[in-house]
Amino acid sequence: MTNTPKPEMRPACPHFSSGPTAKRPGFSLSQLETAAFGRSHRSKDAKAKLKEAIDRTKAILKLPEDYRVAIVPASDTGAVEMCMWSMLGARPVDIFAWESFGKDWVTDAQKQLKLDDCEIYVGDYGVLPDFKKARDDADIVFTWNGTTSGVRVDDHSWIKPNPDRVVICDATSAVFAQDIPFEKLDVITYSWQKVLGGEAAHGMLILSPNAVKRLETYTPDRPLPKVFRMTSGGKLNEALFEGATINTPSMLAVEDYLKALDWAENEGGLPGLKARSDKSLKILEDWVEKTDWIEFLCADPKVRSNTGVTFRIADPRVAKLDTAGQEAFVKKLVALLEKEGVAFDFNAYNKAPPGLRIWVGSTVEPSDVEKLLPWLDWAFATVAEELQDA
Structure with missing residues (x-):
């Protein structure tokens, strides 16, 4: 078993797909x-x-x-x-x-x-x-x-x-x-x-x-x-x-x-929506800075998207795998969090390099992004341990 504890708090909305994206907060069919x-x-x-x-x-x-x-x-x-x-x-x-x-x-x-x-x-x-x-x-x-x-x-x-x-x-x-x-x-x-x-x-x-x-x-x-x-x-x-x-x-x-x-x-128009996305991106940037197993696909912060944010797995155990191996690792990580009901559809686009893609457009609550990150750490540690034991 991994030494990384399983988090208790889940995102209120587990939808991090890059399209169709999460519905706005407070959405109801009514x-x-x-x-x-x-x-x-x-x-x-x-x-x-x-x-x-x-x-x-x-x-x-x-x-x-x-x-x-x-x-x-x-x-x-x-x-x-x-x-x-x-x-x-x-x-x-x-x-x-x-x-x-x-x-x-x-x-x-x-x-x-x-x-x-x-x-x-x-x-x-x-x-x-x-x-x-x-x-x-x-x-x-x-x-x-x-x-x-x-x-x-x-x-x-x-x-x-x-x-x-x-x-x-x-x-x-x-x-x-x-x-x-x-x-x-x-x-x-x-x-x-x-x-x-x-x-x-x-x-x-x-x-x-x-x-x-x-x-x-x-x-x-x-x-x-x-x-x-x-x-x-x-x-x-x-x-x-x-x-x-x-x-x-x-x-x-x-x-x-x-x-x-x-x-x-109600959110302040374009400035308000942009601020929500910028806040979520900052949360991800702070996390990546202190996390050694992941890095941004886009290394230059000046041109990094504040909506669809892409990542690659930087941990040497995964990085040394061929493309098929990396894709299999990511697939297990994503499936684990989907099974937990924590996050859905956050894998990289199928034609892009293997990795993760987390949508943080304005309909995603920044607080949900914060709650997602400990789960990502837990899922990575869990799947990486399986890789090491194999």
């Missing part, structure tokens, strides 16, 4: 009874709720007045891809990636869109690529916060103003948690199931006037499916940004998003 159940999403009442979701998003994030917001199909993925398919090809393109989803946009550009003048810059997990290589006249596609790598952008000086190009930013695990210079970005996308702990399937699309100009002046030489079409007769479909969605949304999920926005406002 809060959704005001949803527009059984109504057409084009009815006056349902459309008003969709418009409210759009308007309040813009207000809480303090978006520039002339930016447009829409609710689109297929989560953040759909929002990114509808813009890549609709906008790219007019100019050279630079794509920066350093984690799994960013690499998906590389695949889209190279193998699906087959863009002619496309430069790709890929960083390893835990580090950023060299943004200084961005061309001032090229369109840009990049991820603000690496959901699977635990690395975020901290410096945006490399994004030079240019009204003739578009900058597309997948910001799904950053919006509502990090400071983002919206005025320097033309396309910003995210999904409800990340920082606000909403439900899946809906994407949020934010467009600058420059992005609208691209849509109205450039017609790609590729077919666009219905769910990607944002223009009609060469003009932006303005109704899309007033709550007339492309396809049928879940009004139950919309209601949950509106209640999440209520909670966000």
Whole structure:
């Protein structure tokens, strides 16, 4: 038996998944009874709720007045891809990636869109690529916060103003948690199931006037499916940004998003939500500093995510194992805490290096993060002892 005592206090909420993430504190299904159940999403009442979701998003994030917001199909993925398919090809393109989803946009550009003048810059997990290589006249596609790598952008000086190009930013695990210079970005996308702990399937699309100009002046030489079409007769479909969605949304999920926005406002808006995530990250940083068996996958604190925080096992007994061995060790550690009902879904992304990924977005209580850490120490000691005895 391990000498590390089994903790007694458990997190009140054991959900540390990176998406869908933990529901906001105080969530109850009874809060959704005001949803527009059984109504057409084009009815006056349902459309008003969709418009409210759009308007309040813009207000809480303090978006520039002339930016447009829409609710689109297929989560953040759909929002990114509808813009890549609709906008790219007019100019050279630079794509920066350093984690799994960013690499998906590389695949889209190279193998699906087959863009002619496309430069790709890929960083390893835990580090950023060299943004200084961005061309001032090229369109840009990049991820603000690496959901699977635990690395975020901290410096945006490399994004030079240019009204003739578009900058597309997948910001799904950053919006509502990090400071983002919206005025320097033309396309910003995210999904409800990340920082606000909403439900899946809906994407949020934010467009600058420059992005609208691209849509109205450039017609790609590729077919666009219905769910990607944002223009009609060469003009932006303005109704899309007033709550007339492309396809049928879940009004139950919309209601949950509106209640999440209520909670966000009560927490102080963006500054309040960011502070919650920052507090949880600080708790993890203090723990890692005094714990010898674990380390951050992202070694640089300036670019370390405050939402999806990634770790690798530093203990020599585990580090010397091959990838399969390390994955097996982590799997046992995670399974042990899931069996205890202490924490769920906190293993590293399956394409990332073996390790842990703990979501500490604002819907996670910092006090639960504190309660989790002794359990992690106990689980590691328990599984490591089994490894030593084997």
